[in-house]
Amino acid sequence: MFDGLVLLGQGIGHFLTPASLFNVVWATLLGLVVGILPGLTATMGVALLVTLTYKMTPDQAILTLMCVYLGSIYGGSRTAILLNIPGTPANAAATLDGHPLAQQGRAGLAMGLATTSSTLGTMVGIFFLAIIAPVLSEAALKFGSYEFFWLALFGVVISGQMSGSDTPLKGYIAGILGLLVAMIGMETLHAHQRFTFGMPALGGGVDLIPAMVGAFGLAEILSAMKRKAVTQIAEVNDRVVPTFREIFQYWRTIIRSGIIGTFVGIIPGVGEDVGSWTSYAAAKRASKHPEEFGKGSQEGLIAAETGDNAVVSAAMIPTLTLALPGSAAAAVLIAAMYIHGIRPGPMLMVENPVFLYQVVAMLVLATLANLIFGLSLTKLFIKVLSVPRERLMAVIYVLCVVGSFAITQRMFDVYVMLIFGVVGFILREMKYPMAPLVLGIVLGDLLDLNLRRGLQLTNGDPSPFFTRPISAVICLIVLLTILLSIPAVSRRVRSLFHRNGTGAPAQG
C-alpha cells in the first residue's frame, strides 16, 4: 500500500518538469479539439498522433498520447451538449441530457457539470488503477466466454429496457437491429463471411465510427433541419463553475457511475461508450426523478460523463497488466508502447512496476489539465449555439463525410454513414432509441463469439452459461429485465408489492 503511494509520488514528480508540462498542455488542448470536432474520435486522435511521438522518449510519448485520449473523451461532451452530436462515441449518452440542458439555456452549467464529473470519474478510475489494479486484473482473468456473453446481452437488454421512451419493445428492436448489423462481415470463430452478399467492402463488417457519425451526425442534421426554427436562442449567461452542492448532491450517482465505469473499463474490449450508457441506465433506474432523464437531468449528465471517464483510467488495468485493450483507443496505446519498447502484459508489474504508476501520474496530470481548460475556456463554445442552423449544419455535414472517411480512407464508410444517417433519422422520428442500436453494434461480436466459443469449449453443453455463479447472476438479471418489461407481468409484480405494502399495517 505504502510502496504504491511512494511509487505514485515518484511518478507524479517524474513529470513535473517544464518539458512534460508543455506536452500535457498542448496534447490536452489537441485532444479537446479532436473530441469537440464531430466525427473525430479519441481512437483516431491517438492513432494520428502516434506518428508524431516516434522521436520522443517512451514516457513522454505515452504521456502525450494519454493526454490526447483523455482530452478527446472529455472534449466530446462539449459537442454533445451544444450540438446534440457526440464528439466521440463515448459522449453519446451525454447528448440525452446535456443538449436539453443547453436548450434550456443552461449550457454553462451543463459544461461545468460535465467537466467536474469527468474529473471525478477519472479520479475514481485512477483510484482503482493505482490501489487495486493487480487484484482486479486477476478477477478479470477469471471472466470466461460465458460471462462475456451474458454481459453483452445484459448491456443491450438493459439499454433497450431503459431507453425505450415509447415502449420497451422499440428499445429491444433497436438493440436487435444493432446486433444484426454487427453480424455483417467475417465472424471470428470460423472465419466465415456473413451477410456480405459478395461485397468485399462488407468483409470487415460495419465500422462503428461511420455508423455513429451517421446515426448521430447526419440524423441530427436531418432532425435539426426538419424542426421548426427556434426564433430566438435564449441568452446564456449562467455560471460555468458548478457549486459544491450542485455536484455533490449526486454523490451516490458519482460513486456508482465511477464504479460502473471502472468495472466496464476492466472488461477487455468494452469501451467508454458502454461505461457511459451503463452508468446512465443505472442512474436512471436508481434516480428519484427518472422521468427527468432525457429532458435535461443533471444527474443523467453527471452519470454519463463520470462513467465514460472512469472507463479511460480503468481501461489501463487490462491494457497494462494483461495486454488486453480495455477500449479501442487503448489498443492503439498498446501498439505505441511496443513501438517505444514498453511491453505491456503480466510481466510489466515484474519488469517495470514504476511504469504503472507513471501511467497513473499521466492520468492525474491530464485530468487536471482538462479541468482547468474545461472550466476556463468553456464560455467560448457556447457561442456555437448562436450560429444559425442553416449556416452550421452544412459545415457539420462536411465534417461527417471527413470523419467517416478518415479512419480507413474508404468511400464505402461514407456510404455507410449516409445509410445510418437516413435509417437513424427515421428511427428517431418513430421514437426508437439510438442507445440500444449503438450498444448492439458495439457488443454484437462479443456476444456472438463468446456464445459460440463457450459452446465449443463444452462440446455444445450450455449448462455453464447458467451454473457458473457470475453467469447465473447476470442471466437472472437479464431474464427479470425482459419479464418486467411485459406489461402484464409488470402489473402483477407491482400489485403484489402494493398488496404487501397495504397488508402489512393490517397485520400489526
Add this chain to the structure above:
Amino acid sequence: MQEHADETATRARADLLTALLLVALGLVLFYLSWTMPRLEARRIHPSTIPGLVPIALSAALTLCGGLLAWRSWRLPAKGGWSALGKAVTGKAARRVGAVLALALLHTLVLVGWLPFWAAAMLFIFSFIVVFELWLIDGQPVTPLSSLVWAAIIAIVGGGGIYFVFERIFLVRLP
C-alpha cells in the same frame, strides 16, 4: 390535446407499417441465417455454426415486430392514415428531402469529380442559399446578406476543413 391525439394516431399507424416491415426483414434474415453454410466439411460442432446467433436474432426481431404490430393495431388511431400521409408530404418533409438531395449530390457526384475543398465549398454555399432563400423557416434574411454569408462560410468552412485535416492532421480526404 387534439394535437397530441393526432400525433398518437399518426405514430400508431407509422408503427404498424414499420412493424410489418420489421417482421418481413426478420423473416428474410431468418431464411438467410437458416440457409447459411454450416461448415460440415470442416467438422465444426453444430452448436457453433455461423448462423446460430443470426437465427436467434432474426427470430427475436420477427417476434418483437409482431408484438409491435399487434400493439399498434389495437391502439385507437382515428384519422391516423391521413395524418401520416400529410406528415410525409408536408413542408418539414420537403426540408428533409432537400438536405438529403444536397448531401447525396455532394457525396455521390461532387466528391471525386471535384477536389474535396471545391466540393465542400459548393455544398456549403448551396445548402445555406437553399435554406435561407428558398425553404425558409424562421427569420427571413435579405438575399444579398445570405449570398455574402454563404460565400464567406463556404470559403472559410470548406477551405478550413481542408487545411486543418489534410495539412495539420494529415488526414487524407476523399
